[in-house]
Structures are given as C-alpha cells and as structure tokens.
Amino acid sequence: MSEEYYVGVDLGGTNIKAGIVTSGARVVAKTSAPTECEKGADHIVNRIHDIIEDMRQRAKLPREAIRGLGIGSPGTLDIKAGVVHFVVNMPLWREIEVVKRVSEKTGFRVLLENDANAAAYGEYWAGAGRNVTSMVMFTVGTGIGGGIIANGRLIHGDTDCAAELGHMIIESQGRKCDCGNWGCLEAYASGNSLVKRFKEALDAGGESRLAAGVRAGRKITSFEISEAALAGDDLSNRIFAETGVYLGVGIVNVMHIINPACVVISGGLINAGELLMAPIRRTVQERALPDARRNCRIVFATLGEDAGFIGGAGCALAEFGTSR
C-alpha cells in the first residue's frame, strides 16, 4: 500500500502552523507563519494557500499526491457546514465559510475541525495515544480544554460542544468560574486557577520564596510556581499537589463516563512533570472504579506544538483517505 499525503493546518490567533504528513503519520514538511489576522479573512486564506504550496514544493510532491487538507481553528464552529462563526481574538475571522473558501483557493478537499479536537486527534493518531481506540485528552493551560475519541472517532457532540472538559462541575457549590458557573474543573485546575489559589494562600498568610515578589505586585506565572516547587518551596508544592488532585477528579469522571484506554494530558502545565502527575495518579488510584482504571494509561502528550497540524492531517485522512 503506497503512502498518501495529507496537509494539516493549525490556525491560531498569532501563528499558522502547518505540515504535510503521510498516511503513516510521518511528517515530511512543516512550517509556521504569522497569521496577521488583522489583515482579514482573504489574507488568511491566501496565507494558508501559500504556505502549503511552499511546503509542497520543498517536499517535491505533485499536487495530486495531496489527498486532503484538515484545518483546526479556534472559536465557535459548525464543523459539518465548515463554517467558523466566532473567535474571541480574531474579529475578522467570523462567519467565514472556511471549507468552501480554502478548497476553492487550494483545489484540495478540505475539512474543518475544532483546534482542541484536532490536537487530541493528533496525539491519538501519532502521539501519546497511538494504538488505542479510545482516548481523552485534557489540555491544561490558561484554561482547560480537551478532545475525546471513542470507537475510533472524535466526539463532536450535537452542536460541536463536546469535550468542554474544563466546564465539568466537580464541586457543585464551588468556586466561581470565568464561564459564570460554579465549581468547574477549570476554576480549580487551570494555570490561571493555580496562580489564583497560590495568591489566595499568600493572602491567607502562607509563606513562600515567591511571596515578596507577589506582595510587591509582580505578576507571577504557573511556571514560576512549578520552578519554586521543584526547588523545595512548600506552598508551591502544596498548590501543585492540589491542582493534580482536582485534575485527578476530572480524569476519574471521564474514566466513569467514557472509560478510555488512555488519558493524555497536554498544555503548558505539563512542564511541571511529576509535580502534576504524581497527585493525578494517586487520586485516580484512590477514587476510580478498579475496572475503569485498570487498563487505562495516563500519560503526557508527546507531540508538543505539532499536535494540531498532525491531527488536522489525521482528520483529513480519516475523512478522505482510501488507504485505511
């Protein structure tokens, strides 16, 4: 069976990342360019076309070798219709018929996917979730997002709102979340929440090597808290351990709802490594039903920033492919 080639595009507010990936999940070319979304939708569509052409020529592939193109976009989408309705940070990328416009411009078959789903599909197809048929990814950065693959397919949900994992309620009377609800996982275990809980602990009189800076009004990041924790700062360690416990509760919930073969954790917070993973594993061990957790691997993502475009290409393979 000869290899086919698929293009994945990971559209972000700042940069467009893209790559050409074989049906065997090998990346043969990749690139990145500023989105410059202030220049409008035509500019973005042209830019997608140009970077694909550039990659294709560098990879010495004829146009007909490319079997399809998968675009991961942020925002509120209608995936079946191929339309982006709304993106918070991209005011000129609204109500855009992405599939129609990009396929007209490039001549390729195009599909649209939510960026978080595309990244999850990338890890499922080519990364930490290889060789399973069900996987849930938690992306833990400023907020918490995710993607779910069950029966070998992404779950989009009825209105493309599935896998809003940050907004599962884990404390029904709990902390206020940015979404307006109370007790969401994101209000406990995101990078933003981690910083907030750290500051609250300082306000409550906690001691930390980071205290002086924070009290002097310096902005602090979850990365600095993880560095302090690794250097032995007790309060930072405690806050990270709490974060891991809350993430563990979220993971227990998906184990009891989806029962995936693999849970993948991605996003900025995974730089903290075992600071985060140890309390996650302990919580799952203590709280998940044995049959639901026994075979389930909990691992960090392995594709990093490439997950989005690799997943876009993988989704294009699943949709347009003939070789599997």
Next chain:
Amino acid sequence: MSEEYYVGVDLGGTNIKAGIVTSGARVVAKTSAPTECEKGADHIVNRIHDIIEDMRQRAKLPREAIRGLGIGSPGTLDIKAGVVHFVVNMPLWREIEVVKRVSEKTGFRVLLENDANAAAYGEYWAGAGRNVTSMVMFTVGTGIGGGIIANGRLIHGDTDCAAELGHMIIESQGRKCDCGNWGCLEAYASGNSLVKRFKEALDAGGESRLAAGVRAGRKITSFEISEAALAGDDLSNRIFAETGVYLGVGIVNVMHIINPACVVISGGLINAGELLMAPIRRTVQERALPDARRNCRIVFATLGEDAGFIGGAGCALAEFGTSR
C-alpha cells in the same frame, strides 16, 4: 425494503423479558418468565431458548426470519468476548460464555450487551431518543446507571465500564458513596440517597407528614416521599428539589463532555414527574453553556420495562442487520 425480525432479551435476576421486534422497531411479540437463576446457567440458557421459540411460533415466523438476537445482562461483562464474568445477585451466572452457549442452543446469531446500555439503546432506537444521533440516558432508581450513544453508536469504553454515570464526582469532598468513593452523583441523587437525605433532614428536626412513621421505625420509599411532596409536604418537596438540582449538575456535565442531542431520564424516580424535571431544567438553564444546552431535549423515557429487550433487538439489528 422488507422488514427483518430481531429478538431482544432482557435478563434480570428475577425475570427474563423478551420480545421480537422488526427492523422498523415495531414489537410483534413479547413475553416474560421467571429467571429461576438458582437452577443454574443451563436452565437460564434453555429458558431463553424456550421463550423465544414460544414467541416465534405465536408470531408465526419461520426460524430464518429471525436475523439475530441481542441479550442484555447485568453484571461485569466482556462484551466483545460475549462473556458474563460476575453478577452480584446471580451466583450461578458467572464466567458464562453467553454468546457461544445461546447461539449453540438457539441457532441464532447472538450478541451480548450490558443491560443498562441495552435499555439506553432501546430508548435511542425506538423511544424518547428517536431521530437523534447522540443521546445520554440516566437511569435513576435505587442507584444511578446509564448509557451513552455518540456518533450513532453505544460507547462501551475500553473495559466495558463507560456510562457509569452514578459515579461521576460532583462534590470532590462530598458524601460517601456505596462504591467507597466520595461525592458521586449516586450519593446525592439516587432513590437510596433521596430516602437517606430525607431521614437526615428529619433527624435534624425537620417536620413532615411522614415523620411519625419514620420515627416509629417504618421503612420509607422514594415513592412515598414523592406522594407526600405532591400532597404539599414541604420537606418532601425540598428533598425532591435538591435531588433534581444534583441530577441537573450531572446532566450539565454530560452536556459539556458528550454534548448529546437528547438526555433521557428513566428509572423508578421518574414517577415523580415535574417534581424532578422542574429543578433539572432550572439547573441546566442556569449552569450549562448555552451552545451545549440550546438544542438538547431533556425528556423522560417512554418505553418503560420494554426498553431493555427492545434495545437488545436494536443492538442485534445494528450488528447483524442488512437493511440499514
């Protein structure tokens, strides 16, 4: 396209319910017989055979008109292998190769399904969830179980443990659940929990027309509490409203994880009708992301006790059918 016939069997510790259902979801025969599981596995297999033969002859269908048989069983299963490992109340129905034995005995193609999944599939195929491609069912009785259909298929999970909806954690430091964990939905919103919370409220000095009986040591049921609530008993109303709020939180979570087109509520507690549904709807309205709830119908199950065998037949159609 001519109709095909499928048999569904809903195996319970007390009774076996079964029916013959067309590929158009019309029930052409149904029956019920005591399981008598104390007589052993051979007896159960023979009984399944006998009631199917009896129905088939009553319906005047030739053997070859039956295209397959779906059996819903309680317990810990290996669905792919067609094996029941363990059932709490059926000590002689353990480590049984159900698919092999029933297909040898009956000559039909057989599949095994979890009983809760089968009932959910029944509602999806022929009941409250007709005409959608994604549905989550919460079965609220003594405990809380469920079933999930996404992309038109049941989600079994990697080890057939998906849709353990009663064991999603909604209060991470909350009430102790029978499973050993804390804060599970089942510890707040099951029939058992409802009775328990009612008694706790009485112990805390609450007044109710049911108080004298309970204090005299009489066993009380969730049905009596619902009757009292409907008759205007304040404490009973408050406890039901609480139950609906907790169920609503569980439903919000599946909306944010699965984003189904329909949520179906089944089980004994639905006799309470609006007592339960009003606080559920209010909670979802207040707490679910608008895009996740906007199109989602929340309804009671419509097939009652027939859901299990209808779903078994529907699963057999999905697995063995040629006409869709």
